[in-house]
Amino acid sequence: MKAALIGAGEESLHTIQKAQELGVYVTALDGNPDAEGLKAADEGLTIDISDEKAVLDALKDRKPDFLITGPIGRYLTTAGAVNDALGLTGITRQAAEYCTDKYLFHQKLQEKNLRNCHCLLIPAQAFPSQTENFGNALSALQYPVILKPRYGSGSRGIFFLNNPQELEHALTCISPQNQDTTAPAEDYILEEAVPGVEYGVDACMDNDRFRMILLRKKLLTPPPARQAVGYLSISPHEDETQHLLWERAAAYLTETTALLGLKNCLLHADLMITENNVFAIELSARPSGHNLHNLFTPLATGIDMAEQYIRSQCNMDYTYEPMKTEKLLIRYYNLEQCRIKTVPQATQLRLPEGITLKAWNCRIHPGDYMQKVTTGHSLMGRGYFILQSTPPHPFSSETTETTLINAADHILTQFQTE
Numbered sequence: 127m128k129a130a131l132i133g134a135g136e137e138s139l140h141t142i143q144k145a146q147e148l149g150v151y152v153t154a155l156d157g158n159p160d161a162e163g164l165k166a167a168d169e170g171l172t173i174d175i176s177d178e179k180a181v182l183d184a185l186k187d188r189k190p191d192f193l194i195t196g197p198i199g200r201y202l203t204t205a206g207a208v209n210d211a212l213g214l215t216g217i218t219r220q221a222a223e224y225c226t227d228k229y230l231f232h233q234k235l236q237e238k239n240l241r242n243c244h245c246l247l248i249p250a251q252a253f254p255s256q257t258e259n260f261g262n263a264l265s266a267l268q269y270p271v272i273l274k275p276r277y278g279s280g281s282r283g284i285f286f287l288n289n290p291q292e293l294e295h296a297l298t299c300i301s302p303q304n305q306d307t308t309a310p311a312e313d314y315i316l317e318e319a320v321p322g323v324e325y326g327v328d329a330c331m332d333n334d335r336f337r338m339i340l341l342r343k344k345l346l347t348p349p350p351a352r353q354a355v356g357y358l359s360i361s362p363h364e365d366e367t368q369h370l371l372w373e374r375a376a377a378y379l380t381e382t383t384a385l386l387g388l389k390n391c392l393l394h395a396d397l398m399i400t401e402n403n404v405f406a407i408e409l410s411a412r413p414s415g416h417n418l419h420n421l422f423t424p425l426a427t428g429i430d431m432a433e434q435y436i437r438s439q440c441n442m443d444y445t446y447e448p449m450k451t452e453k454l455l456i457r458y459y460n461l462e463q464c465r466i467k468t469v470p471q472a473t474q475l476r477l478p479e480g481i482t483l484k485a486w487n488c489r490i491h492p493g494d495y496m497q498k499v500t501t502g503h504s505l506m507g508r509g510y511f512i513l514q515s516t517p518p519h520p521f522s523s524e525t526t527e528t529t530l531i532n533a534a535d536h537i538l539t540q541f542q543t544e
Contacts, residue, residue: 127440130155130190132175132205134163138196140420141413141432142166145194148436153188155181163196176200178207185212192216192439194432195392197415200226200277215390215439217411224386225410228276229315240382241406243318244268247276248297250311264290268318270349273297276313286319286350320405322398326357327375328414328423328431329393330446332438336380336393337446339431340423341372344396345531347460351500355460356534357418358527359426361451371399378404390438392419392431416506417487422456425484425512453515454484455530457537459508461496464543468492475540477513481533485512490541511537 127150131138134156142163145152154167157174164170173180181204193205193216206222208214217225224231235241244266273285273296285296293316300314326342345356362372375397383393391411398405413419413431424430428449437444472486487509490496499505513533515526 127151127192128153128188128190129192129194129436129439130185130188130208131163131167131194131196132181132208133196133198133201134158134161134167134170135196136162137415137420138163139166141194141196141436144430144433145436148433148440148442150436150440152194153185153190155184175204178204182208182211190214194436194439195412197394197419198412202226202410202412217388217391221387221411225412226277228274228408229313231406231408232315232317234385235382235406238381238385240378240385242403243320243405245315245317248273248314248316250313264293267316270319271316272319273300273314273316276315283314284350284352286352320398320403320407322400322403322405324352324354324407325360325375325397325399326354326414326418327379327393327395327397328419329379329395330431330435331383331388331391331393331411332446334384334389336376336383338372338376338379339429339446339448340427340451341375342418342422343527345457347499353499353501353505354416354458355499355505356455356457356531357422358530359422359451359454361453363451364453374404375399378406379409382406382409392435394419416458416502417456417510421485422454422512426450426452426454453526453530455513455527455534456485456510457513457534458505458510459488459490459496459538459541460499460505461490461508461538461541461543462498464496466490466492466494466496467542467544470537470540475537478529478533478536480515481530482514482516483511484514485510487511496543513537 129145129150129152131154134154142152152167153169154163155171155173156164159172171184192214203222206217206219209216210219224234229247232245246263270288275283287293324344328340329338341360342357344354347353360368362369388411392413394414395409396407419431434444469490489509513530
């Protein structure tokens with residue numbers, strides 16, 4: 127069997143390895159000649175993945191049996207175009223448009239009352255210096271609101287705004303005349319900030335059936351960035367509250383993925399959940415990044431999403447059914463505005479009773495200066511650690527989560543800073 131992978135950054139390495147272990151020949155494509163996935167694949171092609179024609183021309187003669195995906199961003203649409211042109215299973219280009227274009231995504235879900243908020247498109251060529259240029263459209267918005275790029279991810283370029291004055295200032299900041307003229311101007315969207323607790327989801331479409339693998343509760347920085355600095359696994363078997371939360375998320379995403387026409391793909395979603403509502407912040411037909419789908423989810427559930435997807439495409443036995451759901455926390459090193467004096471070793475960590483260190487990857491060195499955490503890019507290169515509450519905590523899920531969070535905070539205090 128032959129597979130192609132579009133976008134071959136560091137986070138594609140796990141998928142490439144799993145494919146090769148299963149005897150699949152992998153052709154990887156990326157515009158960066160130094161992309162790590164190009165070196166790891168059986169064949170690496172330096173091609174700009176935003177150029178659909180160039181990618182398609184390269185793959186027509188190679189005739190892959192299927193595409194595999196890593197945590198790709200905007201140019202998931204290229205994968206959809208290849209699937210359409212070569213008659214492969216997986217996401218279509220139209221479905222990929224819904225996943226990567228936040229405004230189209232909103233419009234599609236709003237048709238079926240699956241995303242109830244006001245959302246306004248601000249085209250790049252029409253950035254105003256005064257908010258009244260939008261007329262009555264702005265008056266319908268309820269504050270706070272979020273201003274964010276129409277395409278892209280990683281908390282890049284996000285403004286969390288509490289009043290019209292803050293909005294006017296933000297619009298001035300992103301106006302093309304105030305930006306680097308070498309960078310193309312981009313569309314933004316402005317939408318109401320929906321209340322609730324934010325969760326991440328790892329899932330898949332098994333043919334046309336939605337299957338949830340893991341629900342993750344996010345630990346976030348305060349607004350405006352709201353950057354995830356950690357995730358707690360949620361077990362549907364832990365207690366009735368967690369079971370109902372899982373069922374509500376799964377029911378909502380079953381309806382949402384059907385509406386978007388998603389089939390035969392891995393999924394990542396961000397949800398905002400309250401007692402009465404489930405709201406999709408975003409959803410995309412690709413696995414989650416930040417060492418979630420390749421490490422955290424397999425540790426928590428026993429399911430390696432990439433491996434099981436490849437097995438399904440190779441007509442091998444596969445399953446997406448979680449074998450377990452351990453209570454785990456992955457935490458990133460959200461140290462801010464300080465210089466590192468000393469870095470603790472994993473063997474020297476002082477851990478509270480009942481907490482086990484499952485993984486430790488620290489790329490921080492003495493002398494490094496820790497900038498303020500504002501985006502995924504500002505945080506993820508530092509590494510991560512994973513904690514487990516073991517043996518299973520005898521108290522409520524909320525108490526267990528607090529124990530894990532406190533343990534992670536305690537580990538961060540063991541870095542000496544100045």
